[in-house]
Amino acid sequence: MPNYGRSGRCLTCKRRRVKCDEARPACSQCRGFGVDCEGYFKEYAFRDESHKFTPAAPLKVSKVQGAPVQRSGEVGDPSRSLLTEADVAVPFFLVHYVVMGRSLAVTRGFYEVLMPISSSQPHDSPLSLAVAAVAARVFCLWRHGDGVRMKAHLEPYTKAVASLRSALSRPEDRRRPAIALAVLALHLYESISAVYDARCPTPVHHQGALSLLPIMALDSPDGDFSTYVKGFVLHSEISSALRQNRSIHPSVYSYVNSEHTSFLVPGNLSSTLDSIGASVAELQADYVRRVSPHERHASGPLLRHQCSVWITKATQIDELLRDWARDVPDHWRPVRLTGGKDFSNSIAAYQSACDIYPSCQIATLWNLWRFHRLLLLKITIVATQIIFSDSPRGGHAGNERLVTTTMKSATQVSSIQELVDSICHSVPFYLGNRTKPSSLSDFTDLQIQFPSYHLIAPDDARITGGQFQHRHSLPLSVDEHHRHMVAYGAWHIVSPLSNLLTLFSDDHGGQLLGGLLRTGQQDWIREQFLRVCTLVRLPMDLKSADGPAAESLAKQVRRGAIFMSGP
Numbered sequence: 001m002p003n004y005g006r007s008g009r010c011l012t013c014k015r016r017r018v019k020c021d022e023a024r025p026a027c028s029q030c031r032g033f034g035v036d037c038e039g040y041f042k043e044y045a046f047r048d049e050s051h052k053f054t055p056a057a058p059l060k061v062s063k064v065q066g067a068p069v070q071r072s073g074e075v076g077d078p079s080r081s082l083l084t085e086a087d088v089a090v091p092f093f094l095v096h097y098v099v100m101g102r103s104l105a106v107t108r109g110f111y112e113v114l115m116p117i118s119s120s121q122p123h124d125s126p127l128s129l130a131v132a133a134v135a136a137r138v139f140c141l142w143r144h145g146d147g148v149r150m151k152a153h154l155e156p157y158t159k160a161v162a163s164l165r166s167a168l169s170r171p172e173d174r175r176r177p178a179i180a181l182a183v184l185a186l187h188l189y190e191s192i193s194a195v196y197d198a199r200c201p202t203p204v205h206h207q208g209a210l211s212l213l214p215i216m217a218l219d220s221p222d223g224d225f226s227t228y229v230k231g232f233v234l235h236s237e238i239s240s241a242l243r244q245n246r247s248i249h250p251s252v253y254s255y256v257n258s259e260h261t262s263f264l265v266p267g268n269l270s271s272t273l274d275s276i277g278a279s280v281a282e283l284q285a286d287y288v289r290r291v292s293p294h295e296r297h298a299s300g301p302l303l304r305h306q307c308s309v310w311i312t313k314a315t316q317i318d319e320l321l322r323d324w325a326r327d328v329p330d331h332w333r334p335v336r337l338t339g340g341k342d343f344s345n346s347i348a349a350y351q352s353a354c355d356i357y358p359s360c361q362i363a364t365l366w367n368l369w370r371f372h373r374l375l376l377l378k379i380t381i382v383a384t385q386i387i388f389s390d391s392p393r394g395g396h397a398g399n400e401r402l403v404t405t406t407m408k409s410a411t412q413v414s415s416i417q418e419l420v421d422s423i424c425h426s427v428p429f430y431l432g433n434r435t436k437p438s439s440l441s442d443f444t445d446l447q448i449q450f451p452s453y454h455l456i457a458p459d460d461a462r463i464t465g466g467q468f469q470h471r472h473s474l475p476l477s478v479d480e481h482h483r484h485m486v487a488y489g490a491w492h493i494v495s496p497l498s499n500l501l502t503l504f505s506d507d508h509g510g511q512l513l514g515g516l517l518r519t520g521q522q523d524w525i526r527e528q529f530l531r532v533c534t535l536v537r538l539p540m541d542l543k544s545a546d547g548p549a550a551e552s553l554a555k556q557v558r559r560g561a562i563f564m565s566g567p
Contacts, residue, residue, distance in 0.1 A: 006018075006042065008022050009027075009028075010022070010027050010037050010038060010040055010192050011038040011039060012027075012029075012030050012035060012036065012037050012038045013027060013029055013030070022040070024040070025037070025039070026142065030335065033467070044262065045147075046517060049559040052067065055304045059325045059405055071276060075348055075527060088139065089132070089135040089136045089138070089139035090131065090132055090135040092135065092138075092139055092142075093134065093135035093138050094115060094135070094137065094433075096113050096443075096483060096484075097111065097138065097487060097488075098111050098115050098328065098485070099115060100476070100480060100483060100484050100487070101359050101360060101361065101476060101480070101481075101484040101488065102361070103359070103361070104228075104268075105268070105269075106268075106269065106270050106359070106361045106362055106365060107226075107228060107231075107268065107270065107408065108231065108232050108235045108270050108274075108565060109228035109229055109230070109231035109232030109233075109235065110181070110184055110188075110229070110232040110565075111226050112227075112228065113177070113181070113229065114131070114181060114185075116225070117130050117177060117178050117181055117225055118178075118181070120178075121178055123400045124163065125163065125167075125182075125187065126160055126163040126164040126166075126167050126178070127178045127179070127180035127181050127182040127420055129156055129159045129182075130157075130160040130164070130181075130182040130183075130185035130189070131185055132156040132160070132191050133153055133156040133157035133159075133160050133186070134186075134188055134189045134192075135187070136153035136156055137153040137157075137189050137192055137193065138154050138192070140152065140153060140436070141192075141196075141537065142318070142438060142439065142440050143440065143509075153189070153376060160182065160185075160186060161186065163182065164179070164182050164186065167179055167182075172331070174212060174215055175215055175460070177178060177225040177226045177229045179212070180209060180229045180230075180233070182231060183205055183208045183209045183212065183230060184205075184209055184229070184233070184236075186205045187206055187208075187209060187236075187563065188564075189204035190204075190205055190559055190563075191560070191563055191564045192204060192434075193560075194232055194560035194561070195557060195560035195561050196538065196539065196560075197560070198539055198556055198560065199559075199560060200223035200304070200559055200560065200562070201560060201561075201562065201563055202561065205563075206236065206237075206240065206447050206495045206563040209233045210233065210237060210238070210249050210251055210252070212233075212252060213230060213233050213234075213251050213252070217554075218226075218276070222343055231268075231271050231274070233252075233270075234252050234274060234285050235270075235274045235506055235565055236565050237249050238274055238277045238278050238281055239563075239564065239565050239566060239567075240253065240421070240562055240563050241281040241285065241557060242277065242281045242284065242375075242524070243561075245284060245285060246281075246285050246507075247281070247282060247289040247433060248278055248282065248287040249279050251502070252278070253278070253282075260502070269324065269327070269328060269365070270365055272324060273324055273365060273368060273369060273372075274429060276317060276320050276324060276372065277372055278367070279313075279320075280372045280375055280376065283310065283313050283314065283317065283376075283379065284379070286310075287310055287379050287382075287383075287508070288508050291308060291508055291509070292507075292508070299467075301354060303386060304386070304387050306364055306409045307383035307384070307386050307387045308383075308387065310379050310380070310383045311379075311380050311383050311384065311473050314376040314377075314379050314380045314383075315380070317372075317376055318373060318376050319372055321372055321376075324369065325369065325470060328432040331358060332357070332358065332362050332365075334353065334355035334356065334357055334363075334365075334366065334422070334425070334426070335356050335456070336352050336353055336355055336425070336455070337353065337354050337355070337356055337451050337455070337456075338352065338355075339352045339354070340352070341449040342424045342451065342455055342456070343428075343449070343455055344426050344433065344449055346427060346433040346449065347399060347428050347431075347432055347433045347449060347450075347451060347499065348427075348431075348528075348531075349428050350421075350424040350425050350427060350428065350524065351421075351424075351425075353425060353430060354425050354427070354428035354429055354451050355422065355425040355426050356429050356451050356452055356453060357426070357429060358453065359484070359491060360430065360484065360485065360488040363429060363430070363492070364496075365428050366422070366426070367423055367496045367567050368526060368566065368567040369504075370419045370422055371496070371499060371567045372421055373415070374416065374419055374420075374503065374513070375503075377412055377415060377416055377419075377513070378503070378508075378509045378510065378512075378513045379509070380408070380412065381509065381512065381513070382508070382509035382512065384409070385512075394413040413516045416516050416517070417516070417517060417518055417521075420500065420517060420518075420521060420525075421518075421521075423496055423500065424521070424524065424525065424528075426452055426493070426496075427493055427497070427528050429450070429451055429489075430451075430485070430488075430490065430492055430493040430534065431493065431528075431531070431535070432448055432449050432450035432451070432485065432489070433447075433448065433449050434448055434486075434489075434490070434535055435531065435535075436533060436534075436535075437535060437537050438486075438490065438536060438537065440534055442486045443482075443483050443487075445485050448482070448483070448486065450482065450485045450489070452481055452485075454478050454481065464477070490532050490536045491536060492566070493528075493532055494529070494532045494533070494536060494538075494557065495557075495561065495564070495566045495567055496567050497528055497529040497532060497554070497560075498524060498529060498553075498554035498555075498558050499549060499554075499556045499558070499567050500525050501522075501525060501529060501551050501554035502551070502555055502558050503552050504517070504522060526550040526551075529550055529553075529554060530550055533553060533557075538553075540553050
């Protein structure tokens, strides 16, 4: 028989020692048996042949306990082991997602403490394995083609779960922030998988993090880290409660109504916003429960009284949100840029303009603040409408009430449009001129542009005071900002855009809110949301960018991300 050389079988068939038809991207044998075809990696082996091209190193003579010993000048043999998936994925994840663009001033308590804690853990610890699983999952989103093992993240995930179960059986380990971070990392892994698999995530990791909340030690050497980790658990639960229109967990509610109202991190504006968000979540849960068609039993004076209570609470919470906005540093405030003048026309701007921020994290905090206010306005408008429709009409008092209601409604409509305008103006900051599905080459693609502070001249009249000082102390260089936005931008705006579309289509007053938007505003939001879904390669089968298709996809994304942080 002729010798055709080494077999070109796929890695799966080689391991199983069976024949392979070498079909691509997956061979017939693997498809027939329903197993994952691992592709056709070439396991190259490198051999050091430097001695062929360099003169022999002279022998060195040294003395060890008085006896001369000859040593060669050669260095140790280089390692011949090949780089594994984790060797590439983990550094990629740590550099672009954990370190770059992060700051404790805006931390929510996960990424900013992940590096210092994980670096002190053994390689086989629950946290190290969980980070490897998340890194592999994220890295798979950036690599495409038949050479990518899409299931490469399952092995570290399985090992991390097994290691975590063992650690949770030891009481002393359950108090460590590293264990809580491992749970949160697995929670992130599950949420990402749920979004891309178009399914509901399992709540086991989220509930596990909540169960660790009361026992995490604050008086240990890692007490400062525990403080931030607790803050992230609280933030995740509040975000989840807002998405599901439910009350927050009792263990979280106890923090809101105790001396921990500042969420353990005094002076942190993200933590302060979460404490206000807890009140928004509780008000929304009560509102949705009572206005639902199958739950709405009250009528007449009782219903009008309840609506008055909602309006009063919404007004009080909105004032807290306004105070929060007044307290933010000057350099956190958005700066308006004009398309064609300040940035390239290739960037799809909203109303020929966009707002820029120092980082993705700060922009996302502002969008979360805007969503809290939109929810309060929705509750206020619906409650006002119920009161007016159920009130006895006629006479001077009725006419005066009508005039007052009309004036308030006009102010509320203007506020709604301005808040949605601000969210839309942030979209170009996140996306730049990107239109194609994401790939690793985007990190070094000079054709991709993002509007940022780097485009503003130092003597620009729009930058004054604290903003001018910040312009000269930007934490990221031009290249770092580019990489930061490529990694984060699309992911940070997919949640706000999907939130807007689901908010304007819900049955609890959202459709009324959507009818108050500017002409064409909702269509622009749909278009940008579908664009983001293309960028992050979300699975979608849409023939056109019509309303129902975009709203349906937005609900699908929200369903998979119900336990994730953010708006």
